[in-house]
Amino acid sequence: MKHELTLLLVATQFLTRLPLPALRHFDPDWLHQSSRHFPAVGLLVGGLCALAFGLGELAFGPLTAAVLATMLGVYITGAFHEDGLADTCDGLGGGMSRERALTIMKDSRLGTFGTLGLALALLLKISLLASLDTAAAMAALVLAHGGSRLACISLIALLPYGGDIEHAKAKPMAQRLTHRQWWLAGLWLLPAVALLWPLFSPGHWLLAVVLAGLASWHMYRLLKRRLGGYTGDGLGATQQLAEIAIYAGLAARL
16 A cells, blocks of 8 residues: 555656655656556546636636636646647657657647647637536546546557657656556546536436547557557647547537
8 A cells, every 4th residue: 555655646746746745765667657546646636627617717707717727737737748739749740750750749849730739729628618517617627637647548558659768758658558557547537437427417428438538549549550659748649638528528518
């Protein structure tokens, strides 16, 4: 149990900017092992964003609340996943070959594809959240942030690493995730689903799962075909698409 708590701390430090105590001793392999706790970090981020939405809606209305919740999520994570989405759009949009795509994705400059992809993703998040009532929007934030992290690490279980492992920002994350670790990660979502189940119809739950699955499957096929596997940026893009897909499923007018 102590080791799992350590891994949870490592996952939170890796994915967020939250002020946490430093570890006295660190094993690089802990970063790979901590990926099974990424959905838990997502639930934490989503919970904080939900609080921001609730307070923002009370003071200003749903649209401003959606903007504030999105801003807080970007701030807490240091735009970690948004940066991955932008780099993936630039790399796969502007690079015809695998080598050229990887070179573009390493470039810190933002291109046309990345700018458009990031802007449209943020607009979609905000508009979908603003279309929900307060309780549903707050629940959607928790579910989407947690569920999208599970979708993100599913690619680590299904694909090999497709980037240049010698220059990877986090080499331990280039290891394959076992299916057992993936199932353990999914257990984090069960309490949230059980608690928030009454807020949405079965149709909305089903649509959210299907859309998130399609978004993840699309990224799986795209990264496998273009890069031969996942990269850190590709994982960030997967998280962003799955998050939007869950919002869309829960907000759809069935």
